[in-house]
């Protein structure tokens with residue numbers, strides 16, 4: 517039997533509730549595919565600050581490095597909003613990503629057939645959307661120096677080295693090769709020098725992937741095209757700030773933020789988490805949608821453990837649960853057979869994976 521070590525960071529708010537369901541589903545898939553998952557819990561975020569005075573204790577970083585992958589829920593909450601920046605829950609997460617060197621953030625946006633009417637966009641626009649945003653995560657304007665906030669003037673610097681662009685572009689092309697073989701690189705090369713280097717470098721990387729079609733789009737046009745005709749996209753490759761904005765925009769195509777997973781990869785250890793936050797407004801009520809987190813566990817199996825059949829079994833079980841009419845409150849608009857609690861939804865998905873044949 518294969519065995520993997522998973523560092524589990526439940527975090528704050530709805531984090532513990534949704535992670536419990538992802539573990540329920542992982543255990544079921546492990547049972548069927550003869551995989552043993554050894555979980556070890558670590559603290560990060562507000563809960564870590566409360567217990568240790570540090571939003572990212574060294575033990576958590578060490579534990580992540582000793583694992584095969586990190587499964588993470590969410591961090592943050594009103595209670596910690598007024599702490600100094602260094603002690604805030606979000607700082608813990610940024611430091612973890614940086615410590616693990618996860619420079620590539622993958623955000624798949626897939627519209628489940630059963631939920632096409634849950635989107636604010638027209639059914640014919642969203643039906644069949646299946647795209648992947650590949651966002652550079654540890655560079656660009658969020659990290660560039662110099663940066664300064666004065667009373668009358670403030671500035672940040674958008675900087676990318678060729679190597680940083682190359683490595684994220686390679687990830688996007690590798691992913692496109694396993695999908696519909698299309699990369700759309702999004703930049704602002706008509707105005708920004710950093711985008712001109714981005715474009716030249718992406719063109720260079722593309723030469724190694726002759727079977728993948730490369731197009732370029734300015735970010736302002738891309739934000740419009742995403743709403744006009746999201747089906748035109750396969751893989752969207754973009755920098756940190758553009759990816760941050762476009763992937764949130766793209767998430768609304770699916771119908772609920774509670775559906776979308778993410779993978780942060782590129783370092784030795786990958787981090788898998790839903791794209792949403794800790795939802796303090798619904799925490800502890802047992803109504804959060806666990807699908808984004810369960811889907812993140814599927815990405816963990818795919819990208820960190822190369823357990824492709826097990827990953828696909830989870831994806832199919834999620835789709836079947838929706839097809840059968842099971843919904844958490846956030847997506848209970850059409851075709852509803854039963855409105856489920858967080859835990860019921862997790863159990864239904866686990867049951868749809870099946871049972872081990874004796």
Ligand code: NAD
Pocket residue numbers: 530589590591592593594606609773774775789791792793794795796797798803804805806808846
């Ligand atoms: P949020 O994503 O937590 O919530 C936004 C809205 O979506 C809320 O109404 C919430 O109830 C709903 N929602 C989120 N996840 C849901 C789910 N699984 N099922 C059903 N509904 C869901 O964003 P916010 O309210 O802006 O932030 C709350 C806290 O989360 C803040 O402290 C913020 O800093 C933090 N945050 C953390 C992360 C992370 O852990 N990666 C990401 C974003 C925000």
